[in-house]
Amino acid sequence: MYIYDEYDQRIVEDRVKQFRDQTRRFLAGELSENEFLPLRLQNGLYVQRYAPMLRIAVPYGVLSAERLRKLAFIARTYDKGYAHLTTRQNVQFNWPALEDVPDILAHLAEVQMHAIQTSGNCIRNTTTDQFAGVAADELVDPRPWCEIIRQWSTFHPEFAYLPRKFKIAVNGASEDRAAIGVHDIGLNVVQNAAGEIGFRVLVGGGLGRTPIIGAEINPFLPWQHLLTYLDAVLRVYNRYGRRDNKYKARIKILVKALTPEVFADKVAAEWAHSKDGPATLTDAEVARISQHFVLPAYEQLEGDDADYLAKRDTDKGFNNWALRNLHSHKVAGYAAVTLSLKPTAVAPGDISADQLEAAADLADRYSFGEIRASHNQNLILPHVRQADLFTLWQEAREHGFATPNIGLLTDMICCPGGDFCALANAKSIPIAEAIQRAFDDLDYLHDIGDIDVNISGCMNACGHHHVGHIGILGVDKKGQEFYQVSLGGSSGRNAAIGQILGPSFAAEQMPEVIQRIIDVYLEQRTAEELFIDTYQRVGIAPFKERVYATNH
Secondary structure (H helix, E strand, C coil): CCCCCHHHHHHHHHHHHHHHHHHHHHHCCCCCHHHHHHHHHCCCEEECCCCEEEEECCHHHEEEHHHHHHHHHHHHHHCCCEEEECCCCCEEECCCCHHHHHHHHHHHHCCCCCCCCCCCCCECCCEECCCCCCECCECCCCHHHHHHHHHHHCCCHHHCCCCCCECEEEECECCCCCCHHHCCEEEEEEECCCCCEEEEEEECCECCCCCECCEEEEEEEEHHHHHHHHHHHHHHHHHHCCCCCHHHCCHHHHHHHHCHHHHHHHHHHHHCCCCCCCCCCCHHHHHHHHHHHCCCCCCCCCCCCHHHHHHHHHCHHHHHHHHHHEEEECCCCEEEEEECCCCCCCCCCEEEHHHHHHHHHHHHHHCCCEEEECCCCCEEEEEEEHHHHHHHHHHHHHCCCCCCCCCCCCCCEECCHHHCCCCCCCCCHHHHHHHHHHCCCHHHHHHHCCCCEEEECCCCCCCCHHHCCEEEEEEEECCEEEEEEEECCECCCCCECCEECCCCEEHHHHHHHHHHHHHHHHHHCCCCCCHHHHHHHHCCHHHHHHHCCCCC
């Protein structure tokens, strides 16, 4: 985990002082709403439907027990006792009072956290695989590269006022758990024939009103030129991106308008001016950053723990949890553990102050004090001995973390929707709960197998509905909340945008709609197929026929 030096700490503390004075002047009537707007956005502060919302940066999803306890303190003191994990691996508070936000930021600075660049038309939080550094399928740990990007992008004067917000994701494993295909820039670590490390660069991905999968503009970028090339991409975007229409201002619109080939040529021409300039990375600089991401002092174990395997054989509940909530680790005798934040009747991604403290305690006892936030709105303990897993499972159950549903239908991604967001057309959370209740049978869920259900309350797609195997979008029909369903989306290695099933549905119809979709899958699948495989083989027609047979 990157640790601030004196310079880093002073920058964050100075920003808190600056925003405290800006807030004072706004509350005193010395700044207008329009003058205060960009200032609060630069500090992660939104105005939602009922109260301000403060978004806290969690760089590439890495947290510590100390930081979780600070978030728990803030939730109790300044909010309604809980926080929310986002698909950008950040943390949001939905109920802070405006006058308290400077104090909240001051508390965050005490544990090297902030809300800088979590909003506004700037480079946002860089995200990556929640299993970075420990995944068995990893080529390179992406966290040092994420940190290099974070340091480059934070307070970058040239990119503080881009045409629109800008998001970067990095993947270092064979499986893409960072959804790089739907980011403004997606970076995949690759190795060439000579064994050298570099990046495959995708540009122009994104969801929202115009969902697009990113286009490859560079198949192999040598690591030394990561920042100079990113500079070139952002400069081309800053120069040619539209500023007259925010709905057409994202880089994906520019790439599509120019074509990826022309955009790549413009980047290459821009890059030629700075390719070997001061921003060229050196072995020494990468080593400086990488020293913060050394693996902890693991015990030298010789393989799977015998007692752990025996307990899996004799305890069905533990085995079900191990099947879904454990991820293979690159170190023998260890596992990465996902703490599910998706029990039925809890808004996906919500976590109480008590749970934040409990998770901190679990991290201290079992995972060297480290914990991660995932794109899927769960928490991960990345360094757990197999010998501790049974005890950890028992403790996780006590705190509501042990639902064995990771990757299953009820482990859905869901934005806060109309219950909080002023932009939403419809509520998301009640739809998620209704579907969870309809599928509240673990044996049935395990039989269905891996499936991604993503829910968004509006076209901004904060719930990533376009890339859900089943995507649900809240829409407004003459003042009524309805829900449009899409099928076949994917955020992984072969990213795809889902196809709209047909006319939208009323809220009370949604559990039955999902059931009919699942019924078709179970009838059509072969023994080895997951939902997405069956969909890709049979297409949308049988699903559409079943769903609309008696609904309309």
